[in-house]
Amino acid sequence: MTETTAAPDIAAGRLPKDSYAEQFSDLHPLLDTHEAYVEADRCYFCYDAPCMQACPTSIDIPQFIRQISTGNPTGSARTIFEQNILGGMCARVCPTETLCEQVCVRNEAEGKPVKIGQLQRFATDHYMSTHETTPFTRAPSTGKKIAVIGAGPAGLSCAHRLAVHGHDVTLFDAREKLGGLNEFGIASYKSVDDFAAREVEFILSIGGIDVQTGKRLGTDLNLADLQADYDAVFLSIGLGGVNALGLAGETKDGVLDAVDYISDLRQADDLSALPVGRRVVVIGGGMTAVDIAVQTKLLGAEDVTIAYRRGQDRMNASEYEQHLAQTNGVKILTHVQPHALVGANGSITAIELEKTQSGDDGSLSGTGEVITLPADMVFKAVGQTLVKEDLNGSAGKIVIERGKIVVDEDRKTSLAKVWAGGDCVLGGEDLTVAAVEDGKVAAEAIHRSLSV
Amino acid sequence: MADLRSNFVGIKSPNPFWLASAPPTDKEYNVVRAYKAGWGGVVWKTLGDGMPVVNVNGPRYGAIHGKDRQLLGLNNIELITDRPLELNLQEIKRVKRDWKDRALVVSLMVPCEEQNWIDILKQVEDTEADGVELNFGCPHGMSERGMGSAVGQVPEYIEMVTRWCKMHTRMPVIVKLTPNITDIRKPAEAAHAGGADAVSLINTINSIVSVDLDTMAPSPTIDGKGAHGGYCGPAVKPIALNMVAEIARNPITRDLPISGIGGVTTWRDAAEFLALGAGTVQVCTAAMTYGFKVVEDMIEGLSDWMDSAGYTSIDQVTGRAVPNCSDWQHLNLNYIAKAKIDQDLCIKCGRCHIACEDTSHQAITNMVDGMRKFEVIDEECVGCNLCVSVCPVQDCITMEAMTPGETDPRTGKKVEEAYANWTTHPNNPMAQVAAE
Numbered sequence: 001m002t003e004t005t006a007a008p009d010i011a012a013g014r015l016p017k018d019s020y021a022e023q024f025s026d027l028h029p030l031l032d033t034h035e036a037y038v039e040a041d042r043c044y045f046c047y048d049a050p051c052m053q054a055c056p057t058s059i060d061i062p063q064f065i066r067q068i069s070t071g072n073p074t075g076s077a078r079t080i081f082e083q084n085i086l087g088g089m090c091a092r093v094c095p096t097e098t099l100c101e102q103v104c105v106r107n108e109a110e111g112k113p114v115k116i117g118q119l120q121r122f123a124t125d126h127y128m129s130t131h132e133t134t135p136f137t138r139a140p141s142t143g144k145k146i147a148v149i150g151a152g153p154a155g156l157s158c159a160h161r162l163a164v165h166g167h168d169v170t171l172f173d174a175r176e177k178l179g180g181l182n183e184f185g186i187a188s189y190k191s192v193d194d195f196a197a198r199e200v201e202f203i204l205s206i207g208g209i210d211v212q213t214g215k216r217l218g219t220d221l222n223l224a225d226l227q228a229d230y231d232a233v234f235l236s237i238g239l240g241g242v243n244a245l246g247l248a249g250e251t252k253d254g255v256l257d258a259v260d261y262i263s264d265l266r267q268a269d270d271l272s273a274l275p276v277g278r279r280v281v282v283i284g285g286g287m288t289a290v291d292i293a294v295q296t297k298l299l300g301a302e303d304v305t306i307a308y309r310r311g312q313d314r315m316n317a318s319e320y321e322q323h324l325a326q327t328n329g330v331k332i333l334t335h336v337q338p339h340a341l342v343g344a345n346g347s348i349t350a351i352e353l354e355k356t357q358s359g360d361d362g363s364l365s366g367t368g369e370v371i372t373l374p375a376d377m378v379f380k381a382v383g384q385t386l387v388k389e390d391l392n393g394s395a396g397k398i399v400i401e402r403g404k405i406v407v408d409e410d411r412k413t414s415l416a417k418v419w420a421g422g423d424c425v426l427g428g429e430d431l432t433v434a435a436v437e438d439g440k441v442a443a444e445a446i447h448r449s450l451s452v
Numbered sequence: 453m454a455d456l457r458s459n460f461v462g463i464k465s466p467n468p469f470w471l472a473s474a475p476p477t478d479k480e481y482n483v484v485r486a487y488k489a490g491w492g493g494v495v496w497k498t499l500g501d502g503m504p505v506v507n508v509n510g511p512r513y514g515a516i517h518g519k520d521r522q523l524l525g526l527n528n529i530e531l532i533t534d535r536p537l538e539l540n541l542q543e544i545k546r547v548k549r550d551w552k553d554r555a556l557v558v559s560l561m562v563p564c565e566e567q568n569w570i571d572i573l574k575q576v577e578d579t580e581a582d583g584v585e586l587n588f589g590c591p592h593g594m595s596e597r598g599m600g601s602a603v604g605q606v607p608e609y610i611e612m613v614t615r616w617c618k619m620h621t622r623m624p625v626i627v628k629l630t631p632n633i634t635d636i637r638k639p640a641e642a643a644h645a646g647g648a649d650a651v652s653l654i655n656t657i658n659s660i661v662s663v664d665l666d667t668m669a670p671s672p673t674i675d676g677k678g679a680h681g682g683y684c685g686p687a688v689k690p691i692a693l694n695m696v697a698e699i700a701r702n703p704i705t706r707d708l709p710i711s712g713i714g715g716v717t718t719w720r721d722a723a724e725f726l727a728l729g730a731g732t733v734q735v736c737t738a739a740m741t742y743g744f745k746v747v748e749d750m751i752e753g754l755s756d757w758m759d760s761a762g763y764t765s766i767d768q769v770t771g772r773a774v775p776n777c778s779d780w781q782h783l784n785l786n787y788i789a790k791a792k793i794d795q796d797l798c799i800k801c802g803r804c805h806i807a808c809e810d811t812s813h814q815a816i817t818n819m820v821d822g823m824r825k826f827e828v829i830d831e832e833c834v835g836c837n838l839c840v841s842v843c844p845v846q847d848c849i850t851m852e853a854m855t856p857g858e859t860d861p862r863t864g865k866k867v868e869e870a871y872a873n874w875t876t877h878p879n880n881p882m883a884q885v886a887a888e
Contacts, residue, residue, distance in 0.1 A: 049802075
């Protein structure tokens with residue numbers, strides 16, 4: 001840790017008070033009806049459509065788009081919700097450019113896919129603004145009790161599908177507010193107007209889901225007890241820990257976990273009251289790195305740099321997200337790794353980055369050349385980890401590999417009566433839509449196992 | 453450069469593009485604007501006699517739209533001119549005096565009494581208009597009063613009125629036909645028998661464009677009720693082309709000049725009407741959709757195309773495709789074509805496959821060696837052209853004729869060079885024995 005005397009420049013209210021709403025407005029405003037008709041008309045209603053194959057939740061995309069074009073947006077939304085009850089959020093946050101829209105045949109035709117994500121939002125927003133409840137009716141009660149631990153996308157999806165089948169679900173969450181990363185993690189311009197909370201209400205409207213907040217696995221809940229008290233357990237606990245940089249000085253003021261700051265930002269009533277550095281450096285190359293970089297820029301940070309250790313093509317953030325960062329004025333610096341945190345009086349003032357090179361085998365090494373970037377804030381966005389201790393000593397029995405829970409194709413863990421899904425399981429795609437699919441698949445598997 | 457000048461039954465115009473008798477030709481103001489824009493001629497909106505008719509005071513039009521509100525078909529319930537006859541006549545006279553090089557034909561519709569026709573023909577002659585067009589076509593409103601299509605649907609009336617008109621005027625008489633009839637050749641023959649100089653077609657088609665499902669009334673809706681109207685615009689072009697061709701092919705009427713009407717929107721549409729026997733074309737919906745400026749590209753496009761195709765005058769184009777209009781029974785059954793999919797152009801939407809699989813001949817794959825691939829199975833392909841029709845990519849699927857001597861994989865038979873049609877086919881119980 002090197003000490004300097006420069007004082008950090010961290011301040012709230014860097015922008016005129018009335019400009020925050022505009023800065024954080026909807027990234028893709030809702031299509032109006034005519035725009036939706038025109039866009040829907042571009043869909044070729046492909047046979048065995050590639051988009052549908054590419055969707056982790058297998059939404060019948062040509063069908064829902066056709067339903068928009070026939071003037072049946074309610075039916076369209078029903079088609080979406082049948083496969084993905086969080087279709088509204090997925091329409092906002094899915095990296096469609098690497099999923100459905102990447103394989104749209106319109107790319108072949110003219111390099112411009114049908115705007116599937118925006119059409120999905122058109123249909124789901126229409127439905128949710130005209131209906132109080134989900135389009136499903138709960139089956140007669142089976143009397144079976146299922147505990148769903150964690151009310152993020154995987155948990156909500158699982159709870160809803162189980163409730164539809166008539167099971168009695170108890171949905172636990174460590175926080176006071178449901179939604180998981182939808183509520184606390186998604187960049188705010190992707191989910192405006194409290195959408196995450198509204199979607200939770202929509203999902204719970206199916207009935208048969210008892211919500212218990214402020215209950216954290218590991219402290220308030222014990223997996224062994226849950227196994228004993230419930231007919232089945234679904235773990236959707238996400239990744240509660242964050243990776244460290246492994247450098248001296250990580251506790252300095254101004255060195256922050258990106259996920260914490262994003263959570264604060266998402267919950268802030270007044271964005272102008274949120275302090276942000278003048279010069280911000282983000283370490284990482286994933287979606288979280290882009291989310292924090294863009295949002296700090298929108299809060300008024302002057303210089304925001306994403307520092308990533310490999311080339312831009314290796315970033316986990318999609319090409320679209322990288323462009324989003326760059327068009328918002330974020331600089332992406334590649335082939336650099338954190339070398340040292342420079343501070344003064346307990347605060348960060350700069351970060352030293354060492355240039356890297358990749359070996360033929362893909363290994364990464366420092367070149368020894370170090371550059372220094374002044375920084376008032378350094379955000380760590382280098383991945384999150386499963387907190388194994390939360391599994392209450394069951395961790396010995398529940399099989400964990402590479403830091404994540406191992407599940408089979410039914411999302412069943414090695415433990416009796418315990419299924420799992422979302423970011424906490426191995427092989428996940430780290431996507432909202434994949435978490436939704438996990439929850440759905442697990443719910444169907446649980447339903448089958450309880451129906452025997 | 454091609455000469456676009458037209459001499460249609462003695463009516464001269466600098467190009468074959470006329471505005472049809474309709475709202476765009478109801479007044480001097482509109483007609484002068486049209487001439488300024490370059491239109492070769494106009495057929496003045498239909499004049500009647502007696503007290504002017506009245507129009508509804510609610511919506512007169514209804515439309516069929518594409519998803520981007522492209523107007524595909526237009527329906528109207530407007531009647532003939534609702535302005536005083538004298539006013540129209542004054543304006544016609546003035547316009548003709550000022551625009552001598554343009555065609556000005558006057559559309560007429562009066563009751564089926566000889567004196568009514570004598571009177572109005574005299575008045576029109578005084579304007580020095582170039583000719584008259586007898587409106588036997590309008591299918592709405594006026595037909596309820598025994599005029600318009602009510603006349604056009606009875607060949608005997610057509611012949612009678614046409615004969616009166618030819619007897620009582622020196623002006624060329626064009627008879628405008630209604631498509632709301634079983635066989636368009638009959639009214640054309642009647643017009644011919646009555647001495648008509650030409651026919652023009654089609655007038656609008658009886659139609660209800662849509663039903664308002666909230667009010668349960670046809671649209672356009674007037675105080676909760678709707679009446680059928682006349683349908684026009686791009687959607688009716690195929691119907692019009694066929695009717696024009698039917699008249700052009702008919703030995704009785706093959707020499708009867710035709711002014712083609714029905715969905716003409718582009719120079720290409722116009723060229724197609726000309727090729728099927730029209731000497732001029734009349735346009736309405738395209739002008740009502742986009743304004744009079746559309747004529748500029750109609751003129752330029754037609755001229756450029758004629759240059760590139762080697763035609764120097766309109767006469768050379770008129771009727772050029774008529775000899776190739778055949779009856780089904782004379783189509784060559786020995787001609788065998790197979791669909792071919794250009795894999796480089798294919799975007800793999802699969803529409804050809806599902807269309808063929810679900811509704812036709814199971815002749816297109818969806819998977820080849822485990823890969824998504826759409827290929828024609830020649831053993832099953834009957835050459836129907838459905839895949840070409842549904843393919844969203846231009847020229848991706850083409851129909852390729854087999855060469856005589858090749859074996860058709862579907863039938864196992866050799867493709868014969870000789871022409872053979874249904875009239876001599878062994879499956880035809882009425883088959884004529886081929887001449888030895």
